[in-house]
Amino acid sequence: MTRKRFDDLNCSVACALNEVGDWWSLLVIKQAMLGTRRFVDFQNSLGIARNILCDRLSRLVDNGVLARVDVGEHGTRYEYRLTDKGRDLFTVVVALRQWSERWNGNRDDMQLVERSSGEAIAPLAVRSAAGEALGVRDVLFVDEEGRPLESTG
């Protein structure tokens, strides 16, 4: 009996969670965004078990989120680098950070600032095409014919 796969749910959120929805993957990705590239550095900074780290890195590579590149002279030193797909998870990581800071207080000794100006970044917000901030209640989930979905969907 395997873990339930979400492929059949016809939902892109489920599909995303299939790739990065476990406890560790997003932390590995966040760490990669901090600049970490080597196996041991991931291990030391996250305190993750080596076998689990190994499994997560492989899976992220398989899914195209990380790339494993040889950097040793003779091919036994590797680096795990974010791909474009991996870098594009920046929004997700920032969304989680900001949510946690807002609701659990800032447990983080780290700040995220714009490189050129040194200023803190703006809070993320879902926006309409016109640029207005939108909450859950300001949007509608519609099917392919544009019909609103009912509550049990």
Next chain:
Amino acid sequence: MTRKRFDDLNCSVACALNEVGDWWSLLVIKQAMLGTRRFVDFQNSLGIARNILCDRLSRLVDNGVLARVDVGEHGTRYEYRLTDKGRDLFTVVVALRQWSERWNGNRDDMQLVERSSGEAIAPLAVRSAAGEALGVRDVLFVDEEGRPLESTG
């Protein structure tokens, strides 16, 4: 031996994942954003095992993401409703949706549109205080004194 807790990592992303970082929680929340409120409806729409759903709902209630309210005449019919904290995860859910749509193709038969105009919402982006879109490389992670963090941090 319990699952590794992320509290000691001093990282708000880790802290967020502690609350909603398992396979199911964000799907439950997304479903709640669609309007689902009853135990059976979550069960039917997600296909989650009943004991797991039970555990997830309780944990989300404990963490203040959902609220359990009596709706029956005599108190055995319940609804699980998003709190403000839960609704604020909208950004995270949308970020995951959009990422998955961009990189895995749209596996979803569902669209997210602005309620008033019916138009599709804009792509999420991390922005500077001035409003420019920022990628991972345009930001710096700095410590509390403003010093940039090194790669292994």
Next chain:
DNA sequence: CAAATAAAGTCTCATAACGCAACCAAATAC
């Protein structure tokens, strides 16, 4: 050059989490 250390895994084993199905009790529907 030899020995030591490091990098990147792999293996084993114990425990925790998950998935499935059956069971249960109260409230509602018929």
Next chain:
DNA sequence: GTATTTGGTTGCGTTATGAGACTTTATTTG
């Protein structure tokens, strides 16, 4: 008054996770 719905709980087998020891090349140190 019986059947069904709702919101669970219990048992059991399978899978995932965590800790730590072990392995294998490469590089560094003496």
